[in-house]
Amino acid sequence: MLIQEDCSKAMLSIKDALEAVDGRWKLLILYSLCSGPKRFKEISREVDGITDKTLSKELKNLQANKLVNREVHDTFPPTVEYTMTAHGMSLRKVLYELWSWGLSHRQEVIGK
Amino acid sequence: MLIQEDCSKAMLSIKDALEAVDGRWKLLILYSLCSGPKRFKEISREVDGITDKTLSKELKNLQANKLVNREVHDTFPPTVEYTMTAHGMSLRKVLYELWSWGLSHRQEVIGK
Numbered sequence: 001m002l003i004q005e006d007c008s009k010a011m012l013s014i015k016d017a018l019e020a021v022d023g024r025w026k027l028l029i030l031y032s033l034c035s036g037p038k039r040f041k042e043i044s045r046e047v048d049g050i051t052d053k054t055l056s057k058e059l060k061n062l063q064a065n066k067l068v069n070r071e072v073h074d075t076f077p078p079t080v081e082y083t084m085t086a087h088g089m090s091l092r093k094v095l096y097e098l099w100s101w102g103l104s105h106r107q108e109v110i111g112k
Numbered sequence: 113m114l115i116q117e118d119c120s121k122a123m124l125s126i127k128d129a130l131e132a133v134d135g136r137w138k139l140l141i142l143y144s145l146c147s148g149p150k151r152f153k154e155i156s157r158e159v160d161g162i163t164d165k166t167l168s169k170e171l172k173n174l175q176a177n178k179l180v181n182r183e184v185h186d187t188f189p190p191t192v193e194y195t196m197t198a199h200g201m202s203l204r205k206v207l208y209e210l211w212s213w214g215l216s217h218r219q220e221v222i223g224k
Contacts, residue, residue: 102129
């Protein structure tokens with residue numbers, strides 16, 4: 001169980017995770033890719049409020065962290081799709097717990 | 113299952129959760145309080161790298177979000193302890209999943 005782990009080691013793991021998915025957008029982008037490969041504009045539509053510049057930056061960072069793949073298809077004109085890597089997929093439990101906690105948090109604090 | 117939920121509603125819940133625990137410190141402070149009530153200086157020691165000013169600000173924000181309680185004990189001089197609320201405790205699954213994912217992320221990307 002979590003709290004029986006050596007505290008500083010566990011802190012380090014949580015820090016690692018937070019650094020990889022920090023900010024308000026990365027987890028939302030990953031959630032958008034949970035349902036399958038998407039083009040840039042599709043992600044941009046689903047992640048409400050994100051600018052193209054920020055989405056572009058965040059996608060690059062997610063690629064660097066091996067969470068997202070960028071695939072160029074040899075069509076005319078070439079098309080680009082973003083997919084979750086297996087490592088990105090392993091974040092689904094985190095997303096699920098955040099989603100589930102976000103629901104209860106809205107009831108508890110925001111009250112609607 | 114998460115991906116079968118209505119997408120924009122699920123995004124909203126994840127957004128709510130991310131807003132409540134945003135930044136690099138809040139989840140680490142909460143993790144530090146998982147093991148029991150702590151005084152300011154004890155949290156400050158456990159959460160490596162945080163300044164007193166930031167810790168103070170984050171604790172106030174966590175109180176506003178009903179995740180942490182501040183208890184003043186009638187000793188001489190008065191002592192102050194911080195505890196997790198029941199609502200804060202409900203974040204433990206999120207912490208557990210982040211911890212567990214952080215471990216695999218370190219192996220996958222950082223490679224040590």
